[in-house]
Amino acid sequence: xxxxxxxxxxxxIEGITKRFPGILACNNISMxxxxxxxxxxxxxxxxxxxxxxxxLAGLYQPDSGTISxxxxxxxxxxxxxxxxxxxxMVHQNFMLVPNMTVAENVALGLKSLHRFMNLDLKSAxxxxxxxxxxxxxxVNPDAHIWQxxxxxxxxxxxIKTLCFGAQLLILDEPTSALTPQETDDLIDRLKRMTGELSxxxxxxxxNEVKALSDRVAILRxxxxxxxxxxxxxxxxxxxxxMTGREIHLPRNEGLSMGGxxxxxxxxxxxxxxxxxxxxxxxxxxxxxxEILGLAGVSGNGQRELAEALTGLRRVExxxxxxxxxxxxxxxPASMIAAGLGYIPEDxxxxxxxxxxxxxxxxxxxxxxxAKFSWSVVLKQGQIxxxxxxxxASFDIRCSSTSAAGGSLSGGxxxxxxLARELAREPKALVAVYPTRGVDMGAQExxxxxxxxxxxxxxxxxxxxxxxxxxxxxxDRIAVIYKGRILKxxxxxxxxxxxxxxxxxxxxxx
Amino acid sequence: MNKxxxxxxAGVILLAALAAAVLGAMxxxxxxxxxxDTYVTIFTGPFKDVxxxxxxxVRAVPLILVGLGIAIAFRSGIINIGAEGQMxxxxxxxxxxxxxxxxxxxxxxLTLIMLAGAIGGGLWAGIAGLLRARLGVNEILSTVMxxxxxxxxxxxxxxxxxxxxGELETGSGTPQSMRLPESAILSHLIPGTxxxxxxxxxxxxxxxxxxxxxxxTFGFRLRAAGAEAKAARYxxxxxxxxxVMAMVLSGSFAGIAGAVEVTGLHHRAIENIxxxxxxxxxxxxxFGALHPAGIVPAAVFFGLLLVGSDMTQRSAGVxxxxxxxxxxxxxxxxxxxxxxxxxxxxQERAARFFSRLTSKxxxxxxxxxxxx
Numbered sequence: 001x002x003x004x005x006x007x008x009x010x011x012x013i014e015g016i017t018k019r020f021p022g023i024l025a026c027n028n029i030s031m032x033x034x035x036x037x038x039x040x041x042x043x044x045x046x047x048x049x050x051x052x053x054x055x056l057a058g059l060y061q062p063d064s065g066t067i068s069x070x071x072x073x074x075x076x077x078x079x080x081x082x083x084x085x086x087x088x089m090v091h092q093n094f095m096l097v098p099n100m101t102v103a104e105n106v107a108l109g110l111k112s113l114h115r116f117m118n119l120d121l122k123s124a125x126x127x128x129x130x131x132x133x134x135x136x137x138x139v140n141p142d143a144h145i146w147q148x149x150x151x152x153x154x155x156x157x158x159i160k161t162l163c164f165g166a167q168l169l170i171l172d173e174p175t176s177a178l179t180p181q182e183t184d185d186l187i188d189r190l191k192r193m194t195g196e197l198s199x200x201x202x203x204x205x206x207n208e209v210k211a212l213s214d215r216v217a218i219l220r221x222x223x224x225x226x227x228x229x230x231x232x233x234x235x236x237x238x239x240x241x242m243t244g245r246e247i248h249l250p251r252n253e254g255l256s257m258g259g260x261x262x263x264x265x266x267x268x269x270x271x272x273x274x275x276x277x278x279x280x281x282x283x284x285x286x287x288x289x290e291i292l293g294l295a296g297v298s299g300n301g302q303r304e305l306a307e308a309l310t311g312l313r314r315v316e317x318x319x320x321x322x323x324x325x326x327x328x329x330x331x332p333a334s335m336i337a338a339g340l341g342y343i344p345e346d347x348x349x350x351x352x353x354x355x356x357x358x359x360x361x362x363x364x365x366x367x368x369x370a371k372f373s374w375s376v377v378l379k380q381g382q383i384x385x386x387x388x389x390x391x392a393s394f395d396i397r398c399s400s401t402s403a404a405g406g407s408l409s410g411g412x413x414x415x416x417x418l419a420r421e422l423a424r425e426p427k428a429l430v431a432v433y434p435t436r437g438v439d440m441g442a443q444e445x446x447x448x449x450x451x452x453x454x455x456x457x458x459x460x461x462x463x464x465x466x467x468x469x470x471x472x473x474x475d476r477i478a479v480i481y482k483g484r485i486l487k488x489x490x491x492x493x494x495x496x497x498x499x500x501x502x503x504x505x506x507x508x509x
Numbered sequence: 510m511n512k513x514x515x516x517x518x519a520g521v522i523l524l525a526a527l528a529a530a531v532l533g534a535m536x537x538x539x540x541x542x543x544x545x546d547t548y549v550t551i552f553t554g555p556f557k558d559v560x561x562x563x564x565x566x567v568r569a570v571p572l573i574l575v576g577l578g579i580a581i582a583f584r585s586g587i588i589n590i591g592a593e594g595q596m597x598x599x600x601x602x603x604x605x606x607x608x609x610x611x612x613x614x615x616x617x618x619l620t621l622i623m624l625a626g627a628i629g630g631g632l633w634a635g636i637a638g639l640l641r642a643r644l645g646v647n648e649i650l651s652t653v654m655x656x657x658x659x660x661x662x663x664x665x666x667x668x669x670x671x672x673x674x675g676e677l678e679t680g681s682g683t684p685q686s687m688r689l690p691e692s693a694i695l696s697h698l699i700p701g702t703x704x705x706x707x708x709x710x711x712x713x714x715x716x717x718x719x720x721x722x723x724x725x726t727f728g729f730r731l732r733a734a735g736a737e738a739k740a741a742r743y744x745x746x747x748x749x750x751x752x753v754m755a756m757v758l759s760g761s762f763a764g765i766a767g768a769v770e771v772t773g774l775h776h777r778a779i780e781n782i783x784x785x786x787x788x789x790x791x792x793x794x795x796f797g798a799l800h801p802a803g804i805v806p807a808a809v810f811f812g813l814l815l816v817g818s819d820m821t822q823r824s825a826g827v828x829x830x831x832x833x834x835x836x837x838x839x840x841x842x843x844x845x846x847x848x849x850x851x852x853x854x855x856q857e858r859a860a861r862f863f864s865r866l867t868s869k870x871x872x873x874x875x876x877x878x879x880x881x
Contacts, residue, residue: 333745
């Protein structure tokens with residue numbers, strides 16, 4: 001498949017409407033992108049961004065409305081139709097086969113290279129090198145995907161899409177899994193590519209939108225509520241338009257109460273899934289009434305630390321103390337019973353049981369306690385009342401508390417988890433990437449809830465890759481690098497630059 | 510929305526049944542039988558008299574019991590294909606109990622027999638559960654293999670230690686146990702038929718299983734571990750333990766099914782006593798959507814198929830084994846249909862199709878090819 005015959009000078013969508021059972025995902029949406037332009041598409045979770053882009057990429061058919069390229073109406077029945085016209089999409093979750101090389105992954109989609117009993121990998125490599133040099137996206141075509149960092153995988157996705165001849169790139173939250181450095185790097189590269197490509201860029205992060213886009217379109221409840229030049233508006237304006245109200249991400253203003261140590265890790269050695277030492281002598285102290293931010297590039301042991309603290313992963317060597325008692329290698333159940341809360345990284349499969357109803361998910365840790373059962377018989381009425389009250393106080397948006405947890409949007413799933421964990425009034429809470437991929441409104445809410453927990457005297461270990469989030473909320477900030485704590489800074493000492501260097505493994509004095 | 514979901518589910522199941530019927534008809538045609546006559550016999554034959562109707566229920570009883578066990582296992586995330594073997598072990602345990610304690614009062618003895626059946630089947634299934642929980646042995650393989658071992662055990666006991674001494678005296682040597690004492694035999698519900706009080710036990714257990722799965726903390730644990738093991742572990746549920754427990758429970762229902770068959774119907778342990786209920790019960794459970802309220806009608810439906818197909822042998826000249834072919838076809842159709850039941854995209858497409866049917870035809874429905 002060579003590049004499409006005709007360059008895309010203008011893409012225009014008019015009156016696109018798409019209904020899902022019970023939801024109007026896109027309501028009469030019109031917008032356009034010209035050659036060399038970057039359009040940022042922003043909006044809260046469930047505003048219809050992804051649906052709209054999936055329509056553009058040929059994954060969904062619109063119920064009504066038209067798409068036209070260079071003034072000619074087109075209709076995409078499959079993603080291949082869209083590719084043939086030069087529209088390529090990079091999905092939020094990478095679509096790469098981990099145990100294949102970069103070249104093989106690209107060749108998978110290049111049907112022209114598929115011959116009988118033979119795959120022309122040489123041409124694939126040549127094409128990759130061509131694209132990679134042309135757009136300054138360095139990559140090793142012989143590397144296996146699993147060997148690459150998330151940032152490099154992202155680059156492979158970009159190259160793959162470009163190899164297919166894309167002239168209009170759709171990027172669905174491309175930075176959501178990247179470190180701050182990788183994000184800056186990506187934005188630089190994308191800027192350079194705009195000379196000959198158009199880009200539609202979906203994001204929650206308004207600073208990125210400001211940095212990259214020429215124009216911005218804001219979706220709310222499936223409709224375009226704003227469409228204009230990026231330079232004319234501040235991030236705060238855009239945030240307000242996005243949610244329909246002013247957003248103030250709360251900050252940790254008060255002084256830490258400096259309570260006693262609630263959770264302590266001493267000389268922790270823990271192995272990762274691949275058998276390597278993911279934690280190598282880690283030391284950490286979490287006090288009551290503080291938020292301790294754990295900054296670090298993902299993959300430096302954060303997940304293993306969270307799992308070791310919560311009893312989900314075996315500790316090889318070292319000690320976990322919780323509330324003064326030695327809890328090393330105690331079962332998850334005993335950690336829960338002792339009052340440890342945990343917001344896991346994988347909210348869809350670990351934080352909730354997707355097939356269970358919202359009300360069942362809200363008692364996932366407490367169904368066996370006297371509050372929700374008489375000996376072994378569940379108190380269904382109590383479980384339902386509990387769900388209704390948490391639904392109201394945590395603003396969980398679902399059709400009913402009997403709806404399956406998995407049917408909720410990411411932000412609302414996160415609120416279910418947060419509601420369950422905070423309702424238990426944990427002495428210590430381990431929160432892993434609590435706002436990853438959730439919209440500004442939900443983010444504001446989650447932040448204020450974490451701060452409220454701190455005020456109530458709980459200790460919060462906040463594991464995050466968002467420096468801004470960590471700096472806004474934390475009393476102290478620890479930087480993790482290769483399974484050890486490199487340094488612990490107070491919030492006053494911490495600057496973006498200093499943290500960035502520490503995260504890259506450069507210890508300062 | 511919800512109404513549509515129910516209609517969608519019912520529609521898919523009906524289509525699956527239809528597809529099974531058509532495929533079955535092709536096979537019938539191939540062996541030279543008349544599909545129409547055969548189907549008419551199967552579906553109306555058993556209803557001609559009371560005896561026929563009670564026979565359906567007689568078949569339904571073990572199917573319900575096995576199906577309940579299968580549903581518990583599947584809901585808990587472990588697959589049990591070994592109900593056949595678990596039934597056999599349950600029958601051995603029940604028969605041995607009945608023959609060893611003939612002097613006990615009737616209700617005490619019957620309770621003990623059912624318990625023995627449950628424990629026998631449960632322990633047998635527990636082997637597969639432990640292997641899975643401790644060593645990660647695939648339970649599909651282990652339960653199937655345990656079926657073979659159970660079958661050999663069963664034959665060994667019937668030919669050796671438990672053979673009816675009368676058979677040895679007369680020298681005919683039929684491999685069967687002694688007849689159970691009268692106090693160990695379930696009474697008949699309707700005189701002159703074979704329908705026994707096992708039906709009541711099966712229905713009561715249906716309610717128990719429903720209550721257990723959806724209204725107790727044990728059920729909550731099992732379902733959570735089955736629906737998403739990762740989240741269950743995170744929530745402090747001991748997943749390997751719940752797998753073993755699910756398997757033991759599942760097997761104990763198969764064991765009870767065996768105990769009911771021997772005390773209600775055959776009154777002694779004989780060869781081929783399970784009649785394939787251990788496998789048919791899996792189909793019944795899936796057909797009944799792994800829910801007691803679905804399993805009962807599904808079991809009655811399969812009972813009808815079994816009784817009806819027996820009749821085809823006499824009236825339509827079709828071998829009763831044909832029902833096995835039909836069963837196979839139905840399993841295939843159900844498994845395929847389940848893909849559609851769980852597929853949100855297919856459901857969305859159907860929803861759109863119907864909304865287009867109910868509203869005025871839009872110009873959208875006139876499909877023209879893209880210009881790409």
